[in-house]
Structure formats: C-alpha cells, structure tokens
Amino acid sequence: MKVHAGRFLPPIEEIALEKSPVPPQIEFCSVTKMYGTVAAVKELSLSVSRGEFLTILGPSGSGKTTALMLLAGFAAPSEGDILIAGKSVAAVPSYRRDQGIVFQSYALFPHLTVRRNLEFPLEMRGMKAAGRAAKVDRMLERVHLSELGGRMPSQLSGGQQQRVALARALIADPPILLLDEPLGALDRNLREQMQGEIKSLHKEFGKTTICVTHDQEEALTLSDRIVVMRDGRIEQIDTPEALYDRPATSFVATFLGEANILENPGFKIETDVAQPSGTVVMIRPECICIAAQTAPKGAQAGQRQSVTGMVEDMIYAGPLRKYHVRVESSVLIVREHVPSGQQIFEPGDEVQLDWLRSDIRLVPA
Amino acid sequence: MRTLQKLGRMPIALTVPAFAILLVAFGVPVIQLLLTSLNAPAFSVVNYHAFFERPANVRVLFQTIEISVVATAICLVIGYPTAYLIVAASKRLRTVLLVLVFIPYLTSLLARTYAWIVILGDRGLINNLLLDLGLISTSVPIIYSGVALYIGMVHIMLPIMILPLISVMLGIDNSLIAAARSMGARPLAAFWRVFLPLTLPGIRSGVLLVFVICLGFYITPQALGGLRDALLSTVIAAQVQSALNLESIAASAFILLGIAAVVLSIFGLDISGKQGLAAQPTRGSRPSRLPCLGKLAQHIKELFAPYRSKRWIAELYQPANDGGWWQIVGAAFVTVVMFFLLFPGLVVMIMSFGAGTALEFPPSGLSLQWYRSFFSNPSWSGTAWTSIQIGVAVAILSTFVGTLAAYGLSNTVPRLRGLLTMVILTPITFPAIVVGVATYLGLVKLGLIGTKTGLILAHSIGSIAFVVVIVSATLANFDRRLEQAAQSMTAGPLQTFMKVTLPLIRPGVIGGALFAFIHSFDEVVLSSLVGGAVRTLPLRMWESMRNELDPTIAAVASLLMLLPVLWLVALYVTWWRSRSTAKQAPPNT
Incomplete structure (x- = not known):
C-alpha cells in the first residue's frame, strides 16, 4: 500500500528505500535574529519531525515568539536558515508557506462572520464557493459551532472564538499548525477544556504543531516534546516527563514546576x-x-x-x-x-x- | 426642595451651563430661523419655492454640491495612501510625518489661504517663474479659477481627511493582517479583504468631516475661486451683509443644512465608527458614541503614546523581489504630499523677510520691515491684541463649561449621553455659515452685535464643543474605579473630582483649552457676521487679502505659522508629563 505522507513528501515507501533519512518537517539551522543590537534568538538549532507536537516554553523575552514569527515568515532570520520539509524558506513569503496559525488574540476578522472567517483561507487558495461551503459546514460541526456560523466574532464567547480560530487554522489542511499562546486569554476551567480539544484535534488531524507558551501546565499536558528557552537560547529539549524528572539546569528545574x-x-x-x-x-x-x-x-x-x-x-x-x-x-x-x-x-x-x-x-x- | 436637591446631585445638572450658552446663542435662533424659513405662523414652503425658482440659486446649489464632492474625493484619493504610508513608516519617521501633517492642521486658515494667493496670483510665484523662464509672455490666470479653488480647498482639508484615517489605521491589530497572510492572502488581497474594510470607519469620518466643512466653507473659495465658482455659503454671507431678507436667508441656510443632513444620514449618523472593531477581545475600552472629532483627541494621544506594539509586530517581512519599487514610489508620494502641505507656508515665510516695496520671491534683500510694520501699526497689532483677549476669555469660559459638561455626560446613561453629545457638537458639525447666521440672529436679540462679549459668546459655542469632545475622549479612558476607591476613603464627590479625576484628565482639559483658543483665534466666518466694530486679527487679514496688497500680512501669516509649533510643544509637554506619571504608577501600587 502506498501511503502519502503529505504534500511535501514523497510516498513513504520510496523514502524507506532511499539512503538519506526522512528530512524533518521543520528544521532551524543555527538561526539568529537581531533586533538592532539585541539578539532575540541566538543560534537556534532545532528539528521537528512530522506529526509532532512541540511546545516552545519560556518566560517573556526568552525569544519564543520571535522563533514562531521566523517560522511563520513574519520576520527574516539575520543568520542561519529555516528548512521546511528539507527546503529553505528564507525567500518564501508567509502567504506561500501553507501554515495554519492561531494567534494569541485569535485575530478573527471583526468585519466578517464566522463562516466568512473560515472561508477566507480556502478562498485565498482559490477554492470554488460550493466546495468552500461544504468544508466550512464540516469544520463547524467538528468544533461544535454549527449554530453560530452567521455570527460576528464579537458575538462569541472567548472559548467559541478560540475554537473558530483553531478551525480557521485547520480548514485549509496545512501540514503545519502554529499556536501562539493559544489559551492565554481563557479562564482556568475553559483552558483545561480547550487543552483537551487541542489534543484531540492534534490526534485527529496529525498536523506538525508548534505551540508557544509561558504556561508550564499547558506545555506538560499537550506536548510530545518541550523546548525550554531562555534569553534567546535553548536551555533544554526533551519529553515532558524527562524535563520534569531530569532538568538539565536549575533554570529548567524552577521554571517547570516547583x-x-x-x-x-x-x-x-x-x-x-x-x-x-x-x-x-x-x-x-x-x-x-x-x-x-x-x-x-x-x-x-x-x-x-x-x-x-x-x-x-x-x-x-x-x-x-x-x-x-x-x-x-x-x-x-x-x-x-x-x-x-x-x-x-x-x-x-x-x-x-x-x-x-x-x-x-x-x-x- | 427635595427634588431640587436631587436634581443638584444628578450628573446631568453639570451640563446646564453648556446648554444654556448653546441655547441662547445658537439653539433658540436656529429654531427661529427654521420657523422663519417656513413662514411661521402661517407655515408654508413659499420661501423654499422662491429659492428654487431662481435659476441662479439652483446653479449655485449644484455647484456647491459638486465642488464639495470633488474636493472630498480628491482629499480621499490623496489622503488614504498618505495615511497608509505614514502608518507603515518606522516609528521615528511616523512621528515626524505626523507632526508635519499637524502643523498645517493647526495653522491659521487665513494664513494658508493667503499663501496660495501669493503663489497662484497673477504676479505670484508660479507666474513669475514661468515668465522668467520665458515659457509664457503674459501671466496666465490661475487664481480665480476652478483649479486654484480646488488646490486651496484640498490643501485646507487634506489634514482633516488624513488624521482620522491615521487614527483608525493605527488601531488596526497587525495580527489580523498577519493572519490573512498566513492563510495565503497575497499582500494586495490582504489589503482589499482585511485592511480596507477595517479602515472604512476612518474613511467615513474623514469624508463626512471634509464634506460638511466644504459645504459651509466660504473663506478659501472666495479668496481663490472666480466669480463663477460662487458657493451657497458665499451667497448667504453676502445676503446677511447686505439687505436683510431674513426669509430667503433662512431658506438658503436650511437647504444647506438639509444637504448636510442627507449626507450624514446616508453615511450613518454614528460617525464614531468603532462598532465594527468592537470584536477585538484584547482591545481596551474606547469611546463608542463619540463623533469623529473624538479621533482628534485620541489622535494626539496616539501621537505621543508609545506605539502599542502587538506581539506580531509590523515587520511583515517581504522577500526582496517585490519590495523595492513600491518603497520608492511610496516615499516619492509622501514627499510630494508633504511638500504640497508645507511649501506654501515656507514661501510666505521667506517672502515676509523681503526688503522690496512689494512681495517677491526669492526676495532681493532681507529685512524685517513688514514685522516692524505689524508691531507699529495699531490697525494690525491692535487687532492681534483683541484676538488674544477674546481667545483667552473663550478658552477660560469654554474649558470650564465644557469640562463640566463632559464630566456630567460621562456619568449619564449612554443613550442620553449620545443624544446630548450630538446636540452639543452641532456648532462644529453644522456648516459654518448656518451657525454664523443663527448666531447672528441670537446676538441681535441680545443686543450684543459688535461687542467683545458677543464675540466671546459666539466663539464659545464652537469651543465648548471642542472641549467636550477632547475631555470626553480622555474620560472614556479614565478608570472609574479610581473614583470609587477615593470615595471608599471617604472623599466627597467634589474632593474626588478635584483630587483624583481632574488631575488625571488634566491633559485632556489642557488640550481642550488649547483647541478652544485656536478655534477662537482663527475664527473668521462667525466674526465677520457678528463682529461689527470689533476687529479681530483674522478679520483684519481677511480685509487685507481682499482689498489691498499690504505685505504686512505676510509677516502676520508667518507669525501665525509659527504658532502651531508652539501648540505642539505645549501639547507634547502636557501629554508627555501625563505619560511619565502613568509610567511611574505601576511600581508604586
């Protein structure tokens, strides 16, 4: 059986026969980003494999958001390169990178209804109206918002807005999903509920997901691996359990738990x-x-x-x-x-x- | 007695002084004017009939609409890209460009109009230049033509269009554009589908402001336009100054007001335009019912506030291949617009130092003769002194009354607040000539025509509106819990206001006072109707522009052009100080 791994990858069978291993879905090669004389990210090297849920965790000013911006294409690395599926994206503008992003403020278009918000990424990819409607219906159902398609974003609660933002990021089926402090604006109970939702969406859609957060609990619950950043550098990368059990530095030990x-x-x-x-x-x-x-x-x-x-x-x-x-x-x-x-x-x-x-x-x- | 006490505690009582002034000087006469136009008590439309029966009137009416529409359209076409480019510029450059837009905005209308006379006149800068180059043999008539009219009007109106646009654009969350791009929208698609719809409120308020001001405008059109370019406001002003046929004046005024009302209702009376943006959950509270002039106050705040950098900052990185050309075109465009806005002022300033007997550019020699003439000639310096006296009196009166009213309004229920605010703002939202005619009637009743008191009253109705707008915008960002906190510490209402509220809204109050003064100091339409024997500086300039070519006016205009720098410094100091106290606050609490 031929399994297609994704639009950037040849079928798995063929890869197995090749000598070179599968290129990681995302790879940071010694990336540095300077703002003036300040380095927001210093020589960041990191690779993320397909389908992985990776969380970048760090206090504010640690460079985690900059790392996400570089990946999203909203900023260019000062040095180093970023590879997606083995290809450099230095010259690829954000609108050709085929990523879904959930913004911290959700960035739902306030002048468009929920439906039109969900249609937007499909429309930009040139999909016809009929196909769009069917896809939007399916996605609205998936995130339990079928009733609310006609509403404006301002008429939704925080949790509903969050779900629309997730749906909008996923609807065009991009191989990569970026989450910027996805649960930061929600209260505690809702946050736990949405953690479950994100987890199940990740299981279902299998997107390579990069999540940026300063919330350790969120990181521990959601991730396959966690990157702890401090002052623009990686402090430690490991699975949540290993990080908690065997912190590499006292910073990681105190930042992750007591x-x-x-x-x-x-x-x-x-x-x-x-x-x-x-x-x-x-x-x-x-x-x-x-x-x-x-x-x-x-x-x-x-x-x-x-x-x-x-x-x-x-x-x-x-x-x-x-x-x-x-x-x-x-x-x-x-x-x-x-x-x-x-x-x-x-x-x-x-x-x-x-x-x-x-x-x-x-x-x- | 008890009801009286109760009334005294109601916040709405604070608006009484403002409404009293408004009613006496403007409200009652406007209603009288309406009744007169309808031939009350007989009530008929005979006056309107008479107006439309005269072809000349109809021609002027259509011409007024046409000129206003075209001028507004030109302003939008030039103003929108300018605002966009200013917002897109780096922070430092943006501040510089904002100041460059603000300077003409705060500069005397007459000084700016005069500059264009100097440049476009028959022996003006352009004609002289063309003659010297030998391109023409006799001077071409530029002034007193449609072209000169539009150049002058667009010059005056452009900042009024640009400022609300910038204000709205600065408020747009950058992450929305980033989101559009991440979903595959190319830059142009992101602009059309996301940015432009979100700036519609700014477009709407800019267009409304410019259009309504154009409708009631008569100084610049009269100074630069030809006889064929008469506007309805010019006709009304002429009627008021000559034979007084009140019925026909009233009818003309209400026809003009009617057009303004129609346009306002088409574009929506709510010109605050914040509803559409209310969706942003992270957005701080903003005044939602304040008409577009509230932008002014917000705007000043934004000028001096650190730009609220969202986490997805504006560095929407573009690959090298599609950035270069557009950047050059954009930079060239902004340069041309800034040149257009500032060049006339510079020409006048340079000319004012001329040593010849008439104005020339470039001046053959340098001297201070026109400045000397200004300070030694009482017909100039005297009027300047009168203007300052009136301006200070207006500023004090309207700041006091306006602040009280704004505070009272901010404590009433939103529905009532919206309505009352709209009423208070009529003196600056109605076409100027209509306000002028109504005030004229009011002051005739009070026997105050040709007195300083009359002028102070007439200017104050507009100035109060400015103060209310600016102070209300400040109050909208004021944390009401601070007052509750003060009251929990047993401060009475008056103590709370004096010790907590007033110090915190002081920047708004000072800004309001400044605008009140500027409004009065620059006012010419009202003054020309109700001034009588009292000569203010703008009236003297207006007279000089029409009748004589006394180059002293160049010196006056230059001095007036330096004033905005003073205003900006004053505003900067006020806002900057308020910012530094705000910055110190968090560690202490």
Missing part, C-alpha cells in the same frame, strides 16, 4: 554519586515526606535520608498542603496530598523530613 534548589544547605546531603563541583542539589517538594519527629522509620530506610526541621509556615491549597520547613540554614518546601491521612503540622512544630536518595538531582548551578 523545586528545592540547595546551594549551601548547611547539612550533609547524601547522594549516590559524588557531587561534581559547580552543581547544586535539587529535590522536588512532592518527593519529601513529612512526619512527626517521633515517628518510626519506614521501609527502605537504607535508601532514604532523613533530617529534622521546624515548620515555619503551612499553606492550604485545596488538594494539597504546602509546608515551609527550616532545616539548618535552608528552608525546604514540602508538598503533601491532603487525604493521605497524615498528621497536620502547625508552624513551630518539630518535624522529620525524609526522601529517597534516588530522588536527589544534581544540576549545574
């Missing part, structure tokens, strides 16, 4: 391997167990380290309880699930903390 970074803990921390110089100790708050001082040692005592400390603060957060515990000169954050049937400690209580030695990570400072 972390106890112990530079000068004031007490001896036992590690399985000798701590190399220039590294610090990192342990996640949920890896630390808290117990009364008198509590007996549990199982695996040999693999655990335990220390004593004093509760400085207790924060109740619904399903969780967070303690700040002073141990010698450092304060450790400890996170406990509430229904664990454990004792609740008050500030001033003497407690015993312990953790698995294997949960200790050594990261470069």
